[in-house]
Amino acid sequence: MFKKFLFVLFISFTLIAGEKPYVLLISFDGFRWDYLDRGLSPNIEKFYNDGIRAMSLQPCFPSKTFPNHYSIITGMYPENHGIISNYFKDIKRNQVYRLGDSAQVRNSEWYLGEAFWETAERNRIKTASYFWPGSEVHLSYRHPSYFMEYNQQTPYKDRVDGVINWLKLPKEKRPHFITLYFEDTDNTGHDFGPDSKEVNESIVRLDNIVKYLDESLKSINFRDSINIIIVSDHGMTSTPKEKIINIESIVPDFGCKFIEPGPVMKIECDINKIEAVYQKLNQNENHYRVFRREDVPDYFHYSKNPFISPIIIVADLGYSLVDNRTMKRSVEKWSLGNHGFDNHASDMHGIFVANGSMFRKNYKTGSVLNIDIYPLLCKIFDIFPRANIDGDLSRIKFILKEE
């Protein structure tokens, strides 16, 4: 009771004094939920023992990088926030969104959600991003006050130093919400598979970065003032070469386009042929499921967006869908790990750990949903979330100290 009274007093004082919290949101791309149990990450372990660890973080479908980073930061399903995949088309305008095309990645027209940095800046909270999908959009009122153009070559310590430099700014210029991103476990997971020694080395490298961050924050006397959340966008599963399905060989004569080979393939073809292609694929279903866009099961939340192709094929976990072209290419270079599959499969789940004065201590919970992080951030900063989000604070707020 007395503790609760002190907490309320603390919150009241900080609000009266106009003090806002500091939050650092870190993403380790493709860091599967159970990588934390390999005994390779003592620094992250210390971090969550003094805070929160969820069993896993459930991504949205498809369990890919851009849709999920944007779901985390907007609280919306991909069908609603618009970034439905790492690659998709607006057929009417003949425009393509592609992760590697920086002009499109910075074109704000694709982004239909309100990222947390927009909500925060509207509430006079300064924000910064050392990489995050969607943080580089060209419209000035839609990106954080400070942001970096994505460059995979930027050394990891430089990224941490960048964050530290923002925190060293004079108070009126200092950001209160910062994102930080590392691709390491995704790269090695694709190249060598989730059970490889290379992934284990990535885990160790990222754990050392957490230690470096911790020491750097202490050196500027900021460790106790900042709340840190570490998440990942999705997990990773083994995709052996024997588990390849050539979809083009099932429907060779319809003039179809096979988009984004891998765990989820989209098919486009002449409008008059869609039903015949669907029927053929449906009759031959084997280690995949095929859906008409309007029939995608509700639990995927993947129907509403007009840029979703008329036919979607979802491979069973571990299987890869290819066309003739990728079949040939795959002989030379094959990804031993992949993600994008059904987001309910535990291999697709990521991590959620948090630490800081706003969070409970030494608390372990079950899985949480990544769309609930945006309303959680709004609660931490005591600001109103955007209306019509898919996330729900009531599913996650128990991890906060006061609840």
Ligand code: AMP
């Ligand atoms: P994927 O495995 O296809 O879902 O995507 C992972 C890749 O996304 C990583 O290898 C990163 O290089 C890339 N990536 C991550 N963040 C960004 C960004 N902000 N801009 C462009 N590419 C990014």
Ligand code: ZN
């Ligand atoms: Zn990713």
Ligand code: ZN
């Ligand atoms: Zn990946």
